[in-house]
Amino acid sequence: MLRTEALSLSYDDVPVISDLDLELPCGRVTAIIGPNGCGKSTLLRALARLMPPASGRVTLNGEDINRIPPKRLARQLAILPQTLRAPDGIRVSDLVMRGRIPWRTFLSPWNEADKTACEAALEAVGMTGFADRELSELSGGQRQRAWLSLVLAQQTPCLLLDEPTTYLDLTHQMDVLALLRRQNRQSGQTIVSVLHDLNLAARYSDNLVLLANGQVVASGAPEQVLTPDNLLSAFDLEARVIPDPVTGTPMVVPLEPAEPVLSAGV
Secondary structure, eight states: OEEEEEEEEEETTEEEEEEEEEEEOTTSEEEEEOSTTSSHHHHHHHHTTSSOOSEEEEEETTEEGGGSOHHHHHTTEEEEOSSOOOOTTOBHHHHHHGGGGGGOOTTOOOOHHHHHHHHHHHHHTTOGGGTTSBGGGSOHHHHHHHHHHHHHHTOOSEEEEESTTTTOOHHHHHHHHHHHHHHHHHHOOEEEEEOSOHHHHHHHOSEEEEEETTEEEEEESHHHHSOHHHHHHHHOOOEEEEEOTTTOSEEEEEOOOSSOSSOTTO
16 A cells, blocks of 8 residues: 655655645546646656655555665665666567566575566567567567566565656557556556556546646546536546547546637747
């Protein structure tokens, strides 16, 4: 269970998140949504202990994450950041093996459990046939799958992902989100993602957290969060919300603004 208690976050004394109390449901798929600059990625970084609180705290199963030893935390929580970097020439299999580091000691040899975990992670994302390929040779969608296999190989109860569908076309976005939901259903893993597409967030998530101005506007099931009033409050967006004709989940249909948002000279 991940929880924030009176959490405040800031950059150079500029507040981004203020006095936030939030509980993320265990064993469910949650999407954090909201307008640009509202603090979505900042919040995710704090949940992963990549950013220290200005005040308040983040707890994992009731324990302050800043007091959890790094290796034990890495066995409970994995993060896929927005910016991904790997050494030149690294193969997919070698990248995925890095997900096993929290489970090994300095002198421990590569064992059967590590091999099984990596093979299962590659199979889960459909990348078994690409294990010997260099990461640089893959398409954007394939590379994203390779990075996902790394965090899946880490085998943590909780997985955090910062905009995992960025730079992917619609087909690959749906593919990645369906993969994550399938992983949740099969393993019970808690999955928390920062997403921009409201309709895909509603389709593939059990729970939504809508942020604006460093505060939670609404949190809960998609149909409870994606309402015209909440969209107006968070995005200053006039919209209708109708059932998705395929899934029945909420679908946001923006209305044309009465006047252009940008001036003609912009």
